[in-house]
């Protein structure tokens with residue numbers, strides 16, 4: 001089968017995506033267009049140079065290079081209409097990938113700080129919501145049904161600034177204040193002493209928000225135990241070193257923690273040597289609940305369907321495997337149970353029957 005046919009088959013799979021950052025979802029053409037529209041000088045004129053400057057299309061040796069690419073995308077977010085536009089385009093592109101339930105995450109505190117406070121968290125949040133609403137409507141016009149839910153991220157999500165208690169509290173308070181707009185909260189602190197944060201996470205949990213944590217390559221497996229035990233996390237992003245620690249691996253499995261995996265992002269950032277060695281396979285073989293995610297589609301210039309294609313080629317995942325993964329992702333979504341049940345009936349049960357018969 002030629003590649004385009006396979007991509008078309010994979011594109012049609014109804015999908016659930018739980019881990020994608022708005023700040024890292026700017027499409028390359030939009031990035032260039034927003035530079036011109038906002039009068040921000042571009043560093044090069046040739047497209048190849050610009051791609052090299054803004055995108056991570058090959059694995060990097062140094063994680064800092066990956067963070068630098070993220071930082072280079074942030075300059076366009078000083079403009080409210082650019083924020084709305086990126087939210088809208090992100091939703092439209094996920095709908096085109098046949099994503100039915102999409103959890104989009106971003107950090108109002110981080111984005112506001114990037115503008116040095118010129119744009120308030122509330123202004124940014126309203127712009128995101130307006131963009132999402134427009135994106136959902138545009139998708140529906142195109143007969144694509146997508147349900148979008150927002151996750152509020154911690155302020156140090158991209159590690160451009162040191163962790164501080166005030167920034168963390170700001171993020172938590174914003175999420176609580178806008179409780180009706182968010183389904184979850186993403187904790188990104190890896191190096192900080194999180195003990196003092198515990199009461200804040202209690203409040204998030206009591207407010208009914210789901211809690212997920214970023215556990216990237218520099219997080220000790222023992223720290224993940226703390227995040228689950230004390231900070232109420234029910235989902236973990238990446239968890240790249242967990243399979244090396246059999247006690248933590250068993251602990252997370254026992255607690256039925258859902259793993260949000262984004263293999264291409266981890267390989268291109270240099271955190272995992274190659275796709276064959278990505279822990280997603282260990283998690284799936286170990287019976288974990290796992291989701292497949294694009295994480296930073298704009299930085300990677302990579303769609304969710306591309307991610308499915310990569311996994312199909314690397315591990316031979318077939319339609320039944322993808323269906324199972326999406327059912328687990330749907331189950332682990334922070335969206336309301338009635339919404340999940342409706343989407344299950346509409347888009348997944350029929351496929352389940354086809355795949356079993």
Ligand SMILES: [Zn+2]
Pocket residue numbers: 019021214237295
């Ligand atoms: Zn992430």
